Amino acid sequence: MALAQVVALEYLGGYRVDATATAADTRCDFLFLTRAQKVPAAPWQFVGRERRNRSDDDVTDIYRRVGAG
Secondary structure (H helix, E strand, C coil): CCHHHHHHHHHCCCCCCCCCCCCCCCCCCEEEEECCCCCCCCCEEEEEEEEECCEEEEEEEEEEECCCC
16 A cells, blocks of 8 residues: 555544554454455455546555454
8 A cells, every 4th residue: 555545544534554564464454455466365355445536546455354343
């Protein structure tokens, strides 16, 4: 994920973002991946896909940890 997106989530959204851990190593309940990356293995379940209004190549897939809250 681009640094600008991480900053926006933390500053504007008030979220704490772990932008350094891999999908296998993070303790977060949600995972945001750019489409360039491969699909994560379990325990992640696909939730949705978001894209910027004017950019079809800027797509982020959203996953939720199975069994989370």
